Amino acid sequence: MEKRIAGWWSLTALIGLAIVILFVVAIIGNYQSSGAATFAKGADVSWLPQMEAKGYKFYDDRGAQKDCLDILKEHGINSIRLRTWVNPSDDPVNGHCSADETVTMAKRAANKGFRIMIDFHYSDSWADPGKQYKPAAWTNYNFNELMNAVYGYTKWVLEKLKSNGVTPEWVQTGNETNDGMLWEDGRASKNMKNFAWLVNCGYDATKAVFPSTKCIVHLSNGYDNSLYRWLFDGLKNNGGKWDVIGMSLYPSTADWQSKNQQCLNNMNDMVSRYGKEVMICEIGMDYTAESTAYNFIVDIINKTRSVSSGKGLGVFYWEPQCYNWAGYTKGCWRTDGRPSSALDAFLK
Template sequence: MSQTRRDVLASTLAGAGALMLGPTASLASTGPAHPAFYFGADLSYVNEMEDCGAIYRRNGKPVDPYQLFADTGHNLVRLRLWNNPDWTRYSTIEDVTRSMRRAKASGQGVLLDFHYSDDWADGDKQWIPQAWAGIPTTEGLAAAVYQFTFDTLMLLAREGLMPHMVQVGNETNKEMMGTKDWAWETRRTDWTRNAALFKAGIQAVRDAGRAAGSAPRIMLHIAQPENAEPWFAAATAAGVTDFDVIGLSYYRKWSREGIDGLGAAIAQLRGRFGKDVVVVETSYPWTNDGADEAANLLGPDTLIPEFPATPEGQLAYLTRITQTIISHGGSGIVYWEPAWVSTNCKTRWGTGSHWENATFFDFRRGNEALPAFSYVRHPYDWTRIEAVKG
């Protein structure tokens, strides 16, 4: 990172004390004590949506969405970070620090999601950042991952914004930082290379935590539960073991597992690898309609028969999946992306949102808060913990 960029980034950060809460710290008033559990929301789109004119409402009145999530019992905000995107001014370090200040002001912790890409990294693709594309060796790439991760966290730490948790990669089913000429469908992961990159990111988080005196937890994240156990077995065999949390994406549309299968996978992962497990992405539509020309990514093919595409069906899905996570020893749930509402702004693929039918806000009523918010305070049975299988 250049000194000029370092100075620019430092100047964008507002001071505040470090937020290293236990995961239930902001839930003290939600009911009887229960084991530590993350109730999270990915709010990476909020700044952009508000800049595009979106107004979020509760009981007809405009609200700060960060405060709304905190007031309804959420305790963790997930935020994505791209390296140097040239196609958007959002999910940059400047934008993320703006969001982190808002999360801190609301009393919530932050899960910072390093994509290690200038664009979306997901279960189907992992694009290397342009600035690193010419680095010829694994050692050089690992050094770049380390320095970027360490510098970013130290910038945040100096301003009291060290995150509670850090994702080293996003949905890293495929090999990290690949190129578009790779035969992705047939390529076998080079675990010597892959492990070196993960270890570099993990070491950077550990070193930054020690230097700052405020150590984030470390998550590794895989899309869809059926892919997780073989991936973590391969990672373990390659020496990638110094992490704290297994993160899972679960979208029924793209997973062959039902909700019971998700629960079984959580128990199996807990037993085999001894890590906390968090469903760090899930979502469900409250309608099949849309508010704009942008096609909904979660359409009728997403639906589970017992949960119709209604506000009540969305809430029922969330309470069912949360109880399943709890009953199988999981440690949290994060909803993606409850605030990506429809506006007049354009995406690469159309005007509006591709997710407004799966948010927590009703576009038919001026983005009024939906019943889904109440899932956090549902009276879950915290005694129903299934035996963890080894």
């Protein structure tokens, strides 16, 4: 009898232990699914192929020449963002980033284990708050033709990625669309409904190829809550579809603390108001202010992680690898080809 009782208690203890293990595994799984273990620390490196073609070399902290992507990974970067333009020129600064070039670079990054974001500008060159020019080939399209072009082009590029074994985790349907895109038809201040429908064309095309990919609507000035409320209220009221609210943030060395706090307040408001996730798609700061830039990056990463309901997805640095390139002075690289100490912030 005593042996049977002891055996029964041993079996009970084993069952109890198994239950505890399953409970712990479930907790860890929930923790990971909340985004805590998958926070994106990213870099837009769309200029990198052009820099390499011009002979630029990249060196790690010890001075060893390496692939720039490997150096970024050593500094905590786990995601790569790439812009794509419709029919770009061959200009090394204001051109390239064609569909084929984007696919080649995305495949290269994905093969190294990076998560991928594709940033559709829906233009032949830069699209931002001050300019949202239609691709030359789309200039004379009526609005129905323009919607078809957005849908068809988006789907075509993403199918190219898919056929090359690349699944983007995120897709931006437009870049810094503070006043819409594809002006004048899609200028939000003149016709919010048109803008919403164009966004939906990009959204629907993305989901047709990659149903699980998250679609981002991206604005600049992440600290400007009134801008975000106006634009996303407009999209919502006109049936606009998006999964993530993307932000850019380029504070100065003097105001970064206040701008970061305003950005956090805005992110929390966006989550509360629309129930959507948020992401910082672009940041940058003067490359000569290494220690200040480091503090800025650490702080905005921590603030994005702290967004309510775990809906802060990540932070991306814009063209950190730039040094002596295109007059751009907000990278995270020194003029000797090595990363600056600011890039170490992504290791935190």
